[in-house]
Amino acid sequence: MMFSQFLNTGSVYTFTMPFPPFVMALIVIWSLIWKGIALWKSARNCQKWWFIALVIINTLGILEIVYLAFFQKKCESCECGHEHGEEKVDKNLN
Numbered sequence: 001m002m003f004s005q006f007l008n009t010g011s012v013y014t015f016t017m018p019f020p021p022f023v024m025a026l027i028v029i030w031s032l033i034w035k036g037i038a039l040w041k042s043a044r045n046c047q048k049w050w051f052i053a054l055v056i057i058n059t060l061g062i063l064e065i066v067y068l069a070f071f072q073k074k075c076e077s078c079e080c081g082h083e084h085g086e087e088k089v090d091k092n093l094n
Helices: 003-008 021-044 048-056 062-071
Strands: none
Touching: 021 048, 021 062, 048 062
């Protein structure tokens, strides 16, 4: 069947948005803000598996809020070996 014939049969699938565009925009902004904060914190705390999970799984900010509230490391040092607040300096440059 040719594409033009397919379009003329009336059996074209149409997509309708479940929400108005401004609501979708608010949902996207909400999700991006929480995802950005959670990704930043997980990267700074050297929590590689949380970082990967937060990148892959989209839950409209729910997983991100759960991570920030309950699973984020609260200590000053991490497994990477550097102290938070100090920059990583390449010692080979001197």
